[in-house]
Amino acid sequence: MKLHGQNFIGNTLSGNGNQTFQGENPATRTKLETDFHEATSNEINEAIAKANEAFSVYSKKSGKEKAGFLEAIADEILALGDDLIKRCMEETGLPEARLIGERGRTMNQLKLFASVAREGSWVDARVDFANPDRQPLPKPDVRSMFQALGPVGIFGASNFPLAFSVAGGDTASALAAGCPIVVKAHPSHPGTCELVATAIVKAVEKCDMPDGTFSMVQGPSVDVGMGIVRNPYIKAIGFTGSFRGGKALFDEANKRPEPIPVYAEMGSTNPVIILPEALKERKEAIAKDLTGSVILGTGQFCTNPGLVFVEESPEKDEFKSLLTKSFQEASSAVMLNSGIQKAYQGGIKSLETSEGVNVLAKGIDGTEGYFATPYAFETTVDNFLKDKHLEEEVFGPSTLLTTIDQKEKLVQVIEKLSGHLTITIHATESDLKNYQHIIPLLEKKAGRLIINGYPTGVEVCHSMVHGGPYPATTDSRTTSVGTMAITRFARPVCYQNFPQFLLPDELKDENPLHIWRLVDGEIKQ
């Protein structure tokens, strides 16, 4: 499939800008063919104007229609076949099996949100019937439901070139909610973005969705992203990426004449706490599996565990030896791009030179491409409590083991933690009974708590929370994975004293869509 390097202004291709850039193969450090045209501000504004036009039609599509559209996107992505996987491998250095798996996940996400849109109860329909005889004043007929928020700007991540990119979770949830989207393609995999965009436009046309339901603009400049955030028609932003990037969008969105919500998932260090009995029982397995979770995807997930806490004990020393060995045997692997490699190397250097931090183990160095060598560091709890930088994310295959010399300091550590996506505990049943008091403390610090598992591998399901207190995200009240994500792109609208024919189907007396509703305070179907 030949790439064209243009922007998608709705269903129309456009490459008016003079600035171009290329993809790069991080495994070979060679530029890939195709010049991609950075979108001009005119192109960006045109795409958003189209999204605004499309909103009035697209937002009124039925749940069934939106579901068919999302499923068509999934089909069209699959129909791209090996071309997509091949280009994506070239642009990201990620292995084929991972990308085939990620494509499956991407399609499943689209289908899951299709099922939510089709079923329809997500709109939280509420009906309170009138009571003209109420004293001292008659009670009016009042009904409400979630309606789509408006055009949404979506910033994909480099680390999930399919599942968190052009047709990723933010796209699936925004389209399911009824919002047209304008995607900023990630400059680290522009060809992959173009292929997926082509699939989405095909689905737009096949399903007869309005032109402007989907647009995608290319470009590495900050201006492209800010052009989306500043446009008054844009009503929300979905973002997955770095703290710096997410915070910049958040600040810009709040400076607008009309501030808008920014759902930025900015990563986390995902602390792991290994309790004493578990360490006794399973130190070998934990050392091995923890290493696997740290280096999974070359440590480029939002959920790789970058902090490990264990209490001082003879078993801790054994565990430390096991972890050391396991990291020493860990292979390097290619990172997504040179910028990420550079940041990782900077993070490693910063830990190496931090007072009170020692290198525990270094993995096997790579030889080519933008590789990253796994690292394990160690420090003391007093040092960890003193140096807040040690909690910051080093994006890549490294982790920091902190030894807690007095049991009481575990609570101090937890209370000092800032917000994370996940916190994991390894524990036996007796550990959990002895340490039950830390659970409510952990609830305040993360979106997801895991017992005897690993934070990598985020299940896409109704109950998943991939979010957490700041700085893990800019909005702890939401999630970017799981079906609850749809509510980010909607707001409640209330209809008072409306005749039946003017009410949305969701709110009509006879409940024609057969959805679950709150009727005079009772949940009913």
Added chain:
Amino acid sequence: MKLHGQNFIGNTLSGNGNQTFQGENPATRTKLETDFHEATSNEINEAIAKANEAFSVYSKKSGKEKAGFLEAIADEILALGDDLIKRCMEETGLPEARLIGERGRTMNQLKLFASVAREGSWVDARVDFANPDRQPLPKPDVRSMFQALGPVGIFGASNFPLAFSVAGGDTASALAAGCPIVVKAHPSHPGTCELVATAIVKAVEKCDMPDGTFSMVQGPSVDVGMGIVRNPYIKAIGFTGSFRGGKALFDEANKRPEPIPVYAEMGSTNPVIILPEALKERKEAIAKDLTGSVILGTGQFCTNPGLVFVEESPEKDEFKSLLTKSFQEASSAVMLNSGIQKAYQGGIKSLETSEGVNVLAKGIDGTEGYFATPYAFETTVDNFLKDKHLEEEVFGPSTLLTTIDQKEKLVQVIEKLSGHLTITIHATESDLKNYQHIIPLLEKKAGRLIINGYPTGVEVCHSMVHGGPYPATTDSRTTSVGTMAITRFARPVCYQNFPQFLLPDELKDENPLHIWRLVDGEIKQ
């Protein structure tokens, strides 16, 4: 009941500050007895530290326990008896019947949120069972529910000294969610605030809730409010008041090292559109009832209609005469305080001197106190479209009638509108059929759409949305009236692979609380 003028640092009274202020009777312009001590920054921080301590206990109280507490607050407010009504009349100039009604509403709000907490399904419990046999990877056990966000700062409004003040809607919803609160008392009714705070502290003690579940600080200085917003333990802000005040809190909250959500309800001009057939049929009634809605509560509700649109027609001229007459006969009434009167007078002057705006009618001038004289203005649609200031809220009993000379310009007017709490249409059935196309446009502009009613009189029920796009509020995804308001003060927390004994009751296999849950994607009780 003798007032003490002190701050409530949890259950302890404290008046360490040297700055004091007094309430004022706006009907007589006389200062009321009792010196109130403005809270020092130490007192503010102490109150918030107590709230943070209380959080770990209070947030784990069962729905039943929180319900009992909210009901006890309602009982204690009623037990204040006439003392409360009397002091509130003195401080606000509002009539007795209104305040007795508002006390009833305040109690009903507390009881409604008690019922929501007791029933328990609001937590959106989700359970996805494990499937160890799933290929290619086993499915983990994942469950989630809303948990309380943390200590909340609440800023009451002057215009509802009971229902949107110390024990108002924000208080009821935050306490129902499990959040301790620190209230900034409104300096326009400090004695009323103190009495209600006394009632809440009694309920805290009777129900054995932790000290710090409720605090209240006094003071007119900006520093008092900002001291709450800036404190790192505070995790959300509820506010009802002016655009200027709400926006200042919003900006400050976003500048914090950890930004927090601000739910500011900042008012609205509540456009009313009178369609042609309705005008023919009911011009007398509309002129009369519209005047009533504009001047209700001396125009000091968030929902008084400040903009009226009618199409040019012979009936419009008759309507204009009727409205003129009705405003000319409208009496003045006392406003809440001198600042509000001054702002109203400024707003009137600004409209009087606006190009293309004429005074249609002036009501009967008052004689004493901080009175406000009703005003009706008129302008043309072209002038309205040109001058964006005409859409701004003039808080008080005034309204602006805009005549639309060409039918098509109604759509232009709607598209130009910024966010409002409400938009009202007066229409016959044939009007609604002829103007059906404007409904989706209106949905984008307001939280609540009303047909053949008036925006004043906000029903407290499950489906109410008292919110709307910016600048009506800082968060259009929420409401400050109605039971959905509880979700503002919660965030989802996910539990992966938790043993039964560590799960919250809401998420246990056997559903001991018998709440509605989403189990493997199906809604079940």
